Amino acid sequence: MIQQCILQILEPICEAKFHNHSYGFRPNRSTEHAKATMAKMINIQHLHFVVDIDILGFFDNVNHGKLLKQMWTIGIQDKNLLCIISAMLKAEIKGIGIPTKGVPQGGLCSPLFSNIVLNELDWWISNQWESLESSYPYVRNDHKLRALRDSTKLKECYIIRYADDCAPRRRVQATETVA
16 A cells, blocks of 8 residues: 555656656556557658667666665655655565565566666667757757758667667668668
């Protein structure tokens, strides 16, 4: 019951900060949405190069301190709540002991905690191209992207993430070969 209460408070705060192309464990988002985004990028934007990333043992290796710092950065700055979350993460597991890392398997808040940790990765990849700041005030985003394609040596790259799997995608140039 406590985890459900925490989830109901944290989820709207975090949802406002999460990257738009993050689809796993989020309300009103699914694998179908992620696949539809990927199909759009392939068919309309002609992006064909995929780098598939699966973080091995992700849920078992979440750093508690980093998670709490990321929660603070997102805007969850109630120290009492963070202490409760820290205690939840460190709750003794019968037969195993007190965990020093990871999020509880099957915990109601664990999917949200994983999205908080991976949100930093989402935005870092996005900032390499999609949400890259420009000194020129473009009226439309597609004008900014066209100018970036024409005037820089940057490779067009987007992220589509579902849970701890993601697939950064980029446009393939005519001179490049894809294996």
